[in-house]
Amino acid sequence: DLPDEWHVDSATHSAGGTSFGGDFLVASRAPDGSTIELIVVDVSGKGIEAGTRSLLLSGAFGGLASAVSPERFLVDANEYLLRQEWEEGFATAIHLHLDLVTGDFELRKAGHPPAIWLHAGSGRWSILDSDGPVLGLIEKATFEVVRGRLLPDDALLMYTDGVVETVSRDIGSGIDKLAGRGQLLFRTGYDRAAQKLIADLATSNDDAALLMVHRRTTLHRR
Secondary structure, three states, X not given: OOOOOXXXXXXXXXXXXXXXXXXXXXEEEOOOOOEEEEEEEEEOOOHHHHHHHXXXXXXXXXXXXXXXXXXXXXXXXXXXXXXXXOOOOOXXXXXXXXXXXXXXXXXXXXXXXXXXXXXXXXXXXXXXXXXXXXEOOOOOOOOOEEEEEOXXXXXXXXXXXXXXXXXXXXHHHHHHHHHHHHHHHHHHOOOOHXXXXXXXXXXXXXXXXEEEEEEOOHHHOO
């Protein structure tokens, strides 16, 4: 449950229509309710093969998100993956630490596509990119932080490459397309936005996950 000012919507899609895959989402709210951790993860491989590893990692990452500070999450997640010594054990991730009182956020990513920030005031969007290696390959990895503040009616999109990259579309073009679709939400509203975006853009042969955070204006509050 979140304050009325905030709306979070998510959707996942598994390659080949399998019941689970390698892309998953983690959410953890602070005991005092003031902040929330939102994480999107893409495990190497696809479908059931990756899904087995994602089941293990989702539990481990959920525990980490509630136990460590935001600046430690990706560091500790990387160390956890290294300890597994899987032959194909890497993953990408993007981690949002959001203050539900002020709208201030910290964003870190590990070899993952960048977040998209939809700015209500200008009707435009920007890419929130930062440095950080994939999880499970490099010891003592560090992860750059990007900070900002979501204003009323702003939205943030986090997603896996299955949403933006296809055989006929490179990842850069896919990000532009997703951002363009996101801009339309200013006019049509954010109800079931994640499901609509992933249905429109994801392909059937790759896992995909998308998470949207929207800071409602007074008019949007219920």
